[in-house]
Amino acid sequence: MLLAVAVAVLAVALAVAVAVPALRHRLVRSALRRAGGRYRRRLEALDSDVRLRQERRLRRLLGTGSGAAGGWEEFQERHPLGQPCRDEAPGVPLPPLRLWALLPGCRDSDPRLQGSLLYLDALRAAFPRALARRGTALLHWSPGWPRGPAGWPLPTLYCTPAAAAVVPSRAAALRVQLLFALRQRALHVLEAGLAAELHDALVALRTEWPRLAQELELGRLSPQPGLPDEVREQLQALLSPAAARAAELRAECARGFEGIVLRLWPRLEVVVVRTMCGTERLYCDSLRQAECQGLPFYCPFYQAAGALLGVNLWPAEPAPRFVLCPDWAFCEFLPCLASKEPRTVLLDELWEGREYGLVVTAQPGEYRCHTGEVLKVTGFHKQCPVVEPVRRESQTLSVRGESIPEEQFFQSLCRTLSMWPGARLIDYVCVESSLLGDSSGPCAPHYEVFLELQGLRDLSEGQRYKLDQCLQEDFPTYKSFRFKGSIGPLRLHLVRPRTFTRLREALGSPVPMPRVLHEEQLLRLIQGAVIS
Known part of the structure; x- marks a missing residue:
């Protein structure tokens, strides 16, 4: 009865405010702030029930009568690990904002609403x-x-x-x-x-x-x-x-x-x-x-994989870190230094300082998707792990199994740039020679790197070789393959200004910029912009 009265009162207040936009904004903002504060307190009140919340989320994803009662061990047996995971889920319309979801005692399970309420609460607290x-x-x-x-x-x-x-x-x-x-x-x-x-x-x-x-x-x-x-x-x-x-x-x-x-x-x-x-x-x-x-x-x-998994509760800190919320998706983790067939661990079994590959079940019918994301656990917020993304496995360079991760390649590139006086990096992308086909010539497998620079219009052969040299110094396996001749020298190209702006448009959807191209259409675009 009290809930119905509260809903009616809030509805009437909002209806009265329709003709006054500023008043309507203040009323809705106040309701959202209170709801966001409750969601945050509920998140921070988590004690030892992280596993229980994860299992509840899994049961909701599997549906009634799907055999979820046996727990996650049975779930593992029914659904093998390694299902391909889409980089982005198809667009799903946002749900309408339901007034009852903002009232005390009401719990809306949609992660998008919970995430936005936590965001608004954190943003207001840091920047009033x-x-x-x-x-x-x-x-x-x-x-x-x-x-x-x-x-x-x-x-x-x-x-x-x-x-x-x-x-x-x-x-x-x-x-x-x-x-x-x-x-x-x-x-x-x-x-x-x-x-x-x-x-x-x-x-x-x-x-x-x-x-x-x-x-x-x-x-x-x-x-x-x-x-x-x-x-x-x-x-x-x-x-x-x-x-x-x-x-x-x-x-x-x-x-x-x-x-x-x-x-x-x-x-x-x-x-x-x-x-x-x-x-x-x-x-x-x-x-x-x-x-x-x-x-x-x-x-x-x-x-x-198109799913909301965590929220950053510290807006004023320069480096983003995220609390993984147990009510939003069912998450498993592959220890990065484990054996060839590691057992996944759950949200409450993570260790601070270690890196894990992320496996997600976030949508009905899409179970145990390997996202290709690697996370590092930096601490815990109550019982929830706090993580920072480390790398994307799909963006690893490898023509002979040498495996150079994107963030480490970027470090070598930055070290090279410091040896080119006046050069400022605008953007870059890499291509493995297998994508080039006949255009790569008869040489051994190699990398080709396309750079947009400010301050330099051309590079000497000696300057171009510096990047290959830095990679050899930073990656002994790459150096060994280069010495044996099974990997050819890296080729470096400069492209005209705003090439990467056009490349991002050609991606066709708002996704993070790939650093290793795997599509011939994008390769042709970047090749057509080479100036040196």
Whole structure:
């Protein structure tokens, strides 16, 4: 009875507030904050029931009468390990926000709602003004991918029109979103789906700021490739002239682009990037050093195989780490230093400081998927492990079984760059010669590396050899194969500016940048951009 009355009271309050957007925002924000606080307290109250919660989640995934009563041992016998795991799950519409899910005593089991509530609670605690109405700008391309922003239960957070995210062209979508962000001077949060999306949007600011300023001044969205006329007209209806803001944009861009983000949005408190691990760190580091100087970066979620698995409860810390939540998916872990046929361990059997391969059961019918993700356990939050992603096994270079992980290859590349005076790395990608076919020539299997650099337009043969030399010094197995001649010398190519922006568009979906290409279409694109 009391629950029904509470639901009715909340519904009436929200209905009354419909005509007053600011009041409606405050009411919903208050309800979400209280619900987020309860979810966090429940997460932190976990004592010794992590295994029990995991088994409950597994039973829900298997369904009633599926034989789950025998526990995870029976589950292992019925479903062998190693089912291929998709990099991304197909787009699933977000559930409607149900009022009863925000009330005390009510528990909604959808991980996306729980994750967003925990995110909003952590964000508000670290940055008290971050939940201001229309104080967040979104930069994210999601054509055909019905993914809401991190704070989707509170849409009034955003000043970015939803229609801008589904524009067919990635470049056009990010540019339109940037324009709407520029109109809102009083931003507190800049949110991007990927660090690469924020990077590319700010590259567009560098190259197109005079035209953007003109569009702001006139309140008119110019026709552009990839922006359908009907969508442009829909977005045009939301624009109005902003001459003062256009003048400010011209003045700040004329001063240069270091620290431009804080100069354009002086109230900005944090940059939220939903994926900044692995290869995305290159873009984060570049942004921190240039356009986003002085701003903290916050990565709120850990996702793998399209499933939400963990949340970052420490927004102000520079290195992201994630609490794995036992109610969101059934997780198993393969110890990295185990025998050839290791036994998986469960969430409550992990050891601090060790690395594990991640196996996930997150969707009915998709059991024990090997994600290819390697995690390191950095500690525990109550009984829940706290992890940081280490590497992606699919991004390991290997033409003779030498196995060079992506993060270690990147370290060797950075060491090489330090020997090239004036060179600054913009982006890179690797290809194993087996993908090249006849174009690789008659030489032994080898790597080809494509770089976009700033500060250098060409490299001598001696400079190019430095990367191969660093790899030999850092990886004895690679050095041995090079000495025997079973692996040929690495070939290095420079590509023209903005090649990787076009490559990310060609990926066709908002996924982290691959560092080892496995598709011929992407290879042809990068080969066509070689300048040296």
